[in-house]
Amino acid sequence: MATGTQADEAKPVATANAGGRRRTIGLWDRVLMSDIGLVKLLAGGRVLFCVPAGMAAGFAIAGLFGLPPVVGLMLGALPAFLTCFVVVDEKASRVAARSAALLVPFVLALFCSIALREFRVLELVLIVLLLFVQFYSSRFGVWAGDFGGGLFAAYLCGLLLPLPLASFPSLALIFTMSMAATIAIRSILFHPNAYRSLSRARRAFVGRQTRVLEAAATLLEAPADSNSERDAATLQRRRRQSHEASLITDGLLAKPGSGPTGVRAEQLHTLLFDIEQTVDGLARVAVDLAQGDTPAPVRARIAAAIELVLDESGRAGDRAAAELLAWADSEPIVATDPRWAHAVNRTALLLSDLASSSAGWSSLRKTLPTSGEGVPFQSPVVLVGGRPAGAGPILDAEIAGGGMSGPWRRVRVSPPLRTAIQAAVAVAIAEPLAFLVDGQRFYWAVIGVMIVLAGTNSTHDRLRKVASRGIGTVIGGVIGIALVDLLGTTHVWWTLAIVIVSLTLGMYGFTRSYVFWVVGLVVTLCQVYAYSGQFTDTLIVYRLAENLLGALIGVGVSLVILPVATGVMIKRAVLRHLATVRSFLESASALEGGADAAARLRTASRAVDQATYQLEAVLKPMVRFPTGGGSRRDDQLLTVLRGVAGSLSGIAYRGERNDTIDGEKAERLSEIVSVMVRSVTALSEAVAGANGGVWQSSAALLADLDGTLTDSADDILLSYRVHALVRVDEALASLATSSGMTVEGTDAQPDLSARRALNSAGHVRRRFDDQRHAPAN
Numbered sequence: 001m002a003t004g005t006q007a008d009e010a011k012p013v014a015t016a017n018a019g020g021r022r023r024t025i026g027l028w029d030r031v032l033m034s035d036i037g038l039v040k041l042l043a044g045g046r047v048l049f050c051v052p053a054g055m056a057a058g059f060a061i062a063g064l065f066g067l068p069p070v071v072g073l074m075l076g077a078l079p080a081f082l083t084c085f086v087v088v089d090e091k092a093s094r095v096a097a098r099s100a101a102l103l104v105p106f107v108l109a110l111f112c113s114i115a116l117r118e119f120r121v122l123e124l125v126l127i128v129l130l131l132f133v134q135f136y137s138s139r140f141g142v143w144a145g146d147f148g149g150g151l152f153a154a155y156l157c158g159l160l161l162p163l164p165l166a167s168f169p170s171l172a173l174i175f176t177m178s179m180a181a182t183i184a185i186r187s188i189l190f191h192p193n194a195y196r197s198l199s200r201a202r203r204a205f206v207g208r209q210t211r212v213l214e215a216a217a218t219l220l221e222a223p224a225d226s227n228s229e230r231d232a233a234t235l236q237r238r239r240r241q242s243h244e245a246s247l248i249t250d251g252l253l254a255k256p257g258s259g260p261t262g263v264r265a266e267q268l269h270t271l272l273f274d275i276e277q278t279v280d281g282l283a284r285v286a287v288d289l290a291q292g293d294t295p296a297p298v299r300a301r302i303a304a305a306i307e308l309v310l311d312e313s314g315r316a317g318d319r320a321a322a323e324l325l326a327w328a329d330s331e332p333i334v335a336t337d338p339r340w341a342h343a344v345n346r347t348a349l350l351l352s353d354l355a356s357s358s359a360g361w362s363s364l365r366k367t368l369p370t371s372g373e374g375v376p377f378q379s380p381v382v383l384v385g386g387r388p389a390g391a392g393p394i395l396d397a398e399i400a401g402g403g404m405s406g407p408w409r410r411v412r413v414s415p416p417l418r419t420a421i422q423a424a425v426a427v428a429i430a431e432p433l434a435f436l437v438d439g440q441r442f443y444w445a446v447i448g449v450m451i452v453l454a455g456t457n458s459t460h461d462r463l464r465k466v467a468s469r470g471i472g473t474v475i476g477g478v479i480g481i482a483l484v485d486l487l488g489t490t491h492v493w494w495t496l497a498i499v500i501v502s503l504t505l506g507m508y509g510f511t512r513s514y515v516f517w518v519v520g521l522v523v524t525l526c527q528v529y530a531y532s533g534q535f536t537d538t539l540i541v542y543r544l545a546e547n548l549l550g551a552l553i554g555v556g557v558s559l560v561i562l563p564v565a566t567g568v569m570i571k572r573a574v575l576r577h578l579a580t581v582r583s584f585l586e587s588a589s590a591l592e593g594g595a596d597a598a599a600r601l602r603t604a605s606r607a608v609d610q611a612t613y614q615l616e617a618v619l620k621p622m623v624r625f626p627t628g629g630g631s632r633r634d635d636q637l638l639t640v641l642r643g644v645a646g647s648l649s650g651i652a653y654r655g656e657r658n659d660t661i662d663g664e665k666a667e668r669l670s671e672i673v674s675v676m677v678r679s680v681t682a683l684s685e686a687v688a689g690a691n692g693g694v695w696q697s698s699a700a701l702l703a704d705l706d707g708t709l710t711d712s713a714d715d716i717l718l719s720y721r722v723h724a725l726v727r728v729d730e731a732l733a734s735l736a737t738s739s740g741m742t743v744e745g746t747d748a749q750p751d752l753s754a755r756r757a758l759n760s761a762g763h764v765r766r767r768f769d770d771q772r773h774a775p776a777n
Helices: 027-034 036-065 069-086 092-101 103-115 120-140 142-159 165-189 194-221 229-252 262-291 296-312 314-329 332-336 338-367 392-400 415-441 443-453 459-487 492-508 514-531 539-560 566-588 595-619 632-655 663-688 699-707 713-738 753-773
Strands: 694-696 742-744
Touching: 027 036, 027 194, 036 069, 036 165, 036 194, 036 229, 036 492, 069 103, 069 142, 069 165, 069 492, 069 514, 092 103, 092 142, 092 165, 103 120, 103 142, 103 165, 120 142, 120 415, 120 443, 142 443, 194 229, 194 262, 194 296, 229 262, 229 595, 262 296, 262 338, 262 595, 262 632, 296 314, 296 332, 296 338, 314 332, 314 338, 332 338, 338 753, 392 415, 392 566, 392 595, 415 443, 415 539, 443 459, 443 539, 459 492, 459 514, 459 539, 492 514, 514 539, 566 595, 566 632, 566 663, 566 713, 595 632, 632 713, 663 694, 663 699, 663 713, 694 713, 699 713, 713 742
Parallel strands: 694 742
Antiparallel strands: none
C-alpha cells in the first residue's frame, strides 16, 4: 500500500505508481494489518528494551552487595517484565505512576516470603490468601488490581530465593532500580499516543479493504470448473479480518486524544462504515457469482472492474462502473438474462459508492488534526486489549443477573469475587497434591490454577487454555532443553539473548495464541534453572505435570463452585444481540431522512456488530467441527444472527440516504417496524425460557408496501430498506421456530428478487445519467 501524505495512512482503496501498475502492500502495512494499533509489537518492544535494563540494574546491584548474579538478574527482570505486561494506560504519567506504585506490593511481599520461610504452614496458607487477593482486588480498579498482582508475583519469587533476611535491603534496591529503569525507558520510547494509534489503524483498515477486493477479484478470475473453495475461504477470512479492523478503528476513534472531534469524528466514523459496507458488498457479489453458473465473460468483466479500482484507487470507481455498464449494454448474455444484468448493476452501484466514499476519505484526511485533541467520539465499540470486547461482558452480565447454576442460583457475587473464591479453593486442593509430585516446586501447581482462571470466561475457554499450556510446555521444553545442551552455562551472553528474545517473542504472540507465550516462558525457565544449578532432564516433565494438575483442578473447581454454564452464557449473548437488534429497529422507526438519522442508525448498527462479535467469542468451540462451529445448532444460530447484523448494516448504509420520505409510506413502515419490535421482544422472552409466544411475521406486509413504491429515487432507496427488513424478518422467524414459538403471517410471501433487480437497474442508470448531465467543476 502506498504511503499517503500522512506518514501512517494510505489512500483508499489502493494506489498506483506513475506507470499505472499497482504497488504491492509493503512490509510496514502488513505489520499494521496483522497488529492493528500495534498492540502486539509495542508489548514485545516493551519487554525487549525494559527487561534487559532491569536485568542490568539487578546484576550491577547484586555484584555491589555480593549477591549471586542469577538472583540479581531474576529480581531485576521481574518488576520490568510484570509492569510491561500489566501496566498499559492511555497516558504516560499514569503508566509511570502505576509502575512506581507497584514497588509497595513488591517489597512487602518479598519481605514476607523471606521472613516466613521457616513457618511452612503459614507460608502455604498465605499463598491461598494472596491468590484470592490478586483476583478480588481487580474489583476496585486498576490500581488495586496492580497491587494484588504485584503481591502474588513477588511472593512467589521470594519463595525461590534461599537468602537470609539480612539481604532484604539489597533485594529491595534491585526492585527499585529495575523499576526506575523501566519507567524511564517506557516514558521515552513507549509514550502512549492515541492519535498515532488511530492513524495507523486507519492505514491498516485501508489495507484490509484492499485485501478483500484482491480476494474477490481472484475468486472471480478463477475458471468456473476449477476448485475455487480455497479462494472462497480466503475471501471469507479476509472479510472477517476487514470487519474486525473496522470495529477496532471505530473503537480507537473514541479514545481520548485520538485527534478528530465533533463533525470530523462523525465524518470519519461514517466513512469507515460506508467503505467497509461497499467493499463487503463487492465481496458478496463475487461470492454469489462464484457459487452459480455465471458465464465466464460476466465474471471476467466484473473482476476487471474491481482490478481497475485496485490499480487506480477507489476514486476510479465511477469510471470502472461506467465501463462495466457500457460493456453490459452491448453484451447479449447480460441483455437476455436478468440475473447477470442485476449483478452488473449491483456492482456498478457499489463501485460508484466506493468512488464517492474514497473521495470523501481523501478530502477529510486533509482537514484532520496532526495531533490528539478534544473530546473523543462516542463509539458503541468497546476495546479490551486492543480488540473488541469478547465474552467478558457476557459473563459479567450473567453473574449480575444471577445466572449461576445448581445450589448457587440464589448467590449474588461480583465476577472478581467469584473467581477469587474459585482460585482459593483450587489452590487449597492443589498445594498438598503438588507436594506429592515434587515438594520443591509445588508452586508450579499454584501457577497452573492462577493461569487457567485468569482472563477466561467459560469452561471451554479454560480447557482451551489448559491444552495450550500443555502444548506450549512440550514445545518450549524441547527447544529449551536443546539450547541448554548446546550452550551449557559457559556462554552467558548467548543465554541472556535467548532469554530476552524468548520473552519478547512470547509477549508478541500472546494475543494471537497463548501457546506462543508458554513456549517463550518455558525456554526462558530452562536457561534460568540451568544457571541456578537446578536443571535436570526431568524438569520439564515435572513442570508439565504440576501445571496441568493445578490447571485441571482449577477447571474442576469452577464446575462445582459458583459455576456458570456455557449454555447459559450463549443464551445471554443471544439476548444481548436481540436487544441491540430491537434498539436498531426502534431507531429505524423514526423515518426522517438526513445526517442525524444516518448517524443514529450507523451507531445502532455498530452496537449490533459488537454484540455479534461477543456472540462469536462465546460460541467459539472447544473442538471445531466440519460444519465450521462447535455444533450444527451453534453454527446455524451464529449464521442467522450474522445475517441479521449484515442486513441491518445495509439499512444503515443505504436505506438512510433518503432526502425525503412520503408521509403515508413512512407511517406504514413505522407501523410495520413496531410489529417487528414486538416480535423481537417476544423472541427474547422465548430465548430466556418463556414457553410459547408468537412471532408475527412482517414479510407479507413489507412486500405489500414495496409494491406501492414507485421508481423515484427516494422510493427506490426506501425499497432497499424494505428488502433488508424482509431478510431480517425471515432470519429471526427461523430462530423463533427453533425457540418453540408459533410463527404467523408468513403465507403467500412474494419473491422480491425481481423487484430488487429492477430497483438496482433504475437506480444505477439514474445515477449515471445525473453524473453525465451534471455541470463540470
